[in-house]
Amino acid sequence: MxxxxxxxxxxxxxxxxxxxxxxxxxxxxxxxxxxxxxxxxxxxxxxxxxxxxxxxxxxxxxxxxxxxxxxxxxxxxxxxxxxxxxxxxxxxxxxxxxxxxxxxxxxxxxxxxxxxxxxxxxxxxxxxxxxxxxxxxxxxxxxxxxxxxxxxxxxxxxxxxxxxxxxxxxxxxxxxxxxxxxxxxxxxxxxxxxxxxxxxxxxxxxxxxxxxxxxxxxxxxxxxxxxxxxxGRELSGYFPARQRQPGPPLLEVRDLSVPGKLFDVSLTLRQGEILGVFGLMGAGQELLARALFGAVPGTQGQILLDGRPVRLASPAAAISHHLALVTEDRKQEGLVLIDDVVGNTTLAALRRFSPGGFLQRRRQREVTGRFVERLRIRTPSLSQEVGHLSGGNQQKVVLAKWLATEPRVLILVEPTRGIDVGAKAEIYQIMNELAAQGRALLFVSPELPEILGLSDRILVMAEGRIRAELDPARTSQEEIMALATGVGVAAHGGPGSGAPAGGGRP
Missing domain, CATH: 3.40.50.300 (P-loop containing nucleotide triphosphate hydrolases)
Known part of the structure; x- marks a missing residue:
C-alpha cells in the first residue's frame, strides 16, 4: 500500500x-x-x-x-x-x-x-x-x-x-x-x-x-x-497510585443467588473503594454485576445500601437507588450509535432534563459539555453521532451517561475492553478520581494486570461462587489464576475484610 x-x-x-x-x-x-x-x-x-x-x-x-x-x-x-x-x-x-x-x-x-x-x-x-x-x-x-x-x-x-x-x-x-x-x-x-x-x-x-x-x-x-x-508521549504512572482510605460500607450483598448459576455470593463494598472481581469466562462475574443492577430475573438474596435493605428488582430501581452499570458491550448495550453525544450522555437521566414532559435541550447540552471537558472526550462537536467516535471516546460517553445519574455505586464490567493503551490510562485515572470522591466501584476485568493495578481488594470467582478475597499487595497473577481455575487455595485474605478467604458456600 x-x-x-x-x-x-x-x-x-x-x-x-x-x-x-x-x-x-x-x-x-x-x-x-x-x-x-x-x-x-x-x-x-x-x-x-x-x-x-x-x-x-x-x-x-x-x-x-x-x-x-x-x-x-x-x-x-x-x-x-x-x-x-x-x-x-x-x-x-x-x-x-x-x-x-x-x-x-x-x-x-x-x-x-x-x-x-x-x-x-x-x-x-x-x-x-x-x-x-x-x-x-x-x-x-x-x-x-x-x-x-x-x-x-x-x-x-x-x-x-x-x-x-x-x-x-x-x-x-x-x-x-x-x-x-x-x-x-x-x-x-x-x-x-x-x-x-x-x-x-x-x-x-x-x-x-x-x-x-x-x-x-x-x-x-x-x-x-x-x-x-x-x-505521542510517555505514559508514566500507567496505573494511578492508590492513596485511598476506604470509608464505611456502602453496598452489602448477602447470599445472592441465581438458581443454577450464582451461589450464595456475599461481599462488602466501601465508600471510596475499588473492588476488583476476576474470573474466567463463565465464572459468574458478569452475571453478578447484572444481578446487582436488577437485570437478572429470579435473583435471590439480600442487598443493603448504607446498612438498609433495598429491593433492586429492575434496572430502573437500581438507578433510583444511585447504582450504575457499565456493560462490557458498549455498542450493543451502552450506546445508541446513531444518536449524538448529547442524547447518549443524558439518556439514563432524562427525567432530570424533562420537567413537565418537555426536554430541556439547552440544559442537556450544558451538562454534556461539562462531561466532555471533565472526561476529556475528543469529539468534533456535541452533535457528533457517537458511532463515529473512537472506541475510547465512546467508552467515556458511556461513563458520562452514568455519571449524569449521580451514582454512588458504579459497577464496571470490562470498562477498557477494545480500547487502546492511552485511552485505558485515561479510564484508569477517571476511576481513581471517582473513588477519591467517595463513590464505590465494583470492577470486573479479565485482565490480571488491571485487577492488580487498580483494586483495593480482589474477589476471585469460579463456578458461580466467590473462591477467595485477596490483598493485591500480597498476591500475584499466578495465585489469582490458580484460584480461578480451581487448583489453588488463597494464602492471603483481603485487608480488613472480616470474611473468610473462601467466601461463599464450599
Whole structure:
C-alpha cells in the first residue's frame, strides 16, 4: 500500500500511509483508537474506496471494488464486530458466500462435512448444525476466524480477534496462525494487547492520527517504545497510585443467588473503594454485576445500601437507588450509535432534563459539555453521532451517561475492553478520581494486570461462587489464576475484610 488517503466528513482517517506485507509473516498493526488501523484494512479489503494512494498485489496495481473482489484476489478479513447471521447454522455461516449446490439445491451433507473439516483445523469441537445465535461470544469469534479460512487466502487480516477469548483459546488461535504463517500466508494482526503483539508478530507498524509513525522488526521494539509512538508521549504512572482510605460500607450483598448459576455470593463494598472481581469466562462475574443492577430475573438474596435493605428488582430501581452499570458491550448495550453525544450522555437521566414532559435541550447540552471537558472526550462537536467516535471516546460517553445519574455505586464490567493503551490510562485515572470522591466501584476485568493495578481488594470467582478475597499487595497473577481455575487455595485474605478467604458456600 502506497500513500493511502481516506477522508470522512470532518475527519482525515488516513494521510499518506504506506504498508508492506510479505508471505509467511505476521505483521502487527497498532495504534490508538481512531489512529486509522481499521480504516486502512477496510480500504485494502474493498469495503472503502481510497481517496488517494495505490495498492500493489505481487507488484501490479489492483483495485478491490468490493470484499468479494478482495476475496477473489486471496484476501480475507476477520472484523472486530461480528458479521454472522444468527438464525443460520454454523455450517451455513462458514460458507455463506460459497454454498455448495447442485441444480439450485443446497448440498447439505457436503457443506456440513466441509464445515467439520474446517473447524478441525482450529481444533474446535462445535455442532455445525447449531444456530450461531446459540453460541457463546468466544465460539462466535472462532467461527468468524474459521469462515475467513474457508477460502484459500494469501492475506488474512485479523482485527482484535482475541477480545472475547480465554487464554487457552488465544493460544489455540496462535497455533493456527503460526501454522498459516509457515504455509506462506501473510497475516495482519490488529490488537491493543501488546503482550500478544510481541508474542506473535514478526514486524510492527504503528499508526497515529492517520499517519504511519514507525515500522520495523518486532524484536527491535520495546513495549514502552511502541506505546510512546502510539500516544505521542510517555505514559508514566500507567496505573494511578492508590492513596485511598476506604470509608464505611456502602453496598452489602448477602447470599445472592441465581438458581443454577450464582451461589450464595456475599461481599462488602466501601465508600471510596475499588473492588476488583476476576474470573474466567463463565465464572459468574458478569452475571453478578447484572444481578446487582436488577437485570437478572429470579435473583435471590439480600442487598443493603448504607446498612438498609433495598429491593433492586429492575434496572430502573437500581438507578433510583444511585447504582450504575457499565456493560462490557458498549455498542450493543451502552450506546445508541446513531444518536449524538448529547442524547447518549443524558439518556439514563432524562427525567432530570424533562420537567413537565418537555426536554430541556439547552440544559442537556450544558451538562454534556461539562462531561466532555471533565472526561476529556475528543469529539468534533456535541452533535457528533457517537458511532463515529473512537472506541475510547465512546467508552467515556458511556461513563458520562452514568455519571449524569449521580451514582454512588458504579459497577464496571470490562470498562477498557477494545480500547487502546492511552485511552485505558485515561479510564484508569477517571476511576481513581471517582473513588477519591467517595463513590464505590465494583470492577470486573479479565485482565490480571488491571485487577492488580487498580483494586483495593480482589474477589476471585469460579463456578458461580466467590473462591477467595485477596490483598493485591500480597498476591500475584499466578495465585489469582490458580484460584480461578480451581487448583489453588488463597494464602492471603483481603485487608480488613472480616470474611473468610473462601467466601461463599464450599
Amino acid at each position: 502506497r500513500g493511502m488517503g481516506k477522508v470522512f466528513p470532518g475527519v482525515v482517517a488516513l494521510d499518506g500511509v504506506d504498508l508492506d506485507l510479505y508471505p509467511g509473516e505476521v505483521h502487527a498493526l497498532v495504534g490508538e483508537n481512531g489512529a486509522g488501523k481499521s480504516t486502512l484494512m477496510k480500504v485494502l479489503s474493498g469495503i472503502y474506496r481510497p481517496d488517494a494512494g495505490q495498492v500493489l498485489w505481487d507488484g501490479a496495481p489492483v483495485v478491490a471494488h468490493s470484499p468479494g473482489e478482495a476475496r477473489r484476489l486471496g484476501l480475507s478479513i476477520v472484523h472486530q464486530e461480528f458479521n454472522l447471521v444468527g438464525p443460520l447454522s454454523v455450517a451455513e455461516n462458514l460458507f455463506l458466500t460459497d454454498l455448495p449446490s447442485s441444480g439450485g439445491l443446497l448440498r447439505v451433507g457436503e457443506m456440513r462435512k466441509r464445515a467439520r473439516d474446517l473447524l478441525a483445523r482450529l481444533d474446535l469441537a462445535l455442532d455445525v448444525t447449531r444456530p450461531v445465535e446459540s453460541l457463546s461470544v468466544a465460539e462466535m469469534q472462532l467461527v468468524e476466524i474459521a469462515r475467513a479460512l474457508a477460502s484459500d487466502c494469501r492475506v488474512l487480516i485479523l482485527d482484535e480477534p482475541t477480545a472475547a477469548l480465554t487464554r487457552a483459546e488465544v493460544e489455540r488461535l496462535f497455533d493456527v496462525l503460526r501454522g498459516l504463517r509457515s504455509r506462506g500466508v501473510a497475516l495482519v494482526y490488529i490488537s491493543h494487547k501488546l503482550e500478544e503483539v510481541f508474542a506473535l508478530a514478526d514486524r510492527v507498524t504503528v499508526l497515529r492520527d492517520g499517519r504511519q509513525v514507525g515500522s520495523g522488526p518486532a524484536a527491535s521494539w520495546t513495549r514502552e517504545e511502541v506505546i510512546a509512538r502510539m500516544v
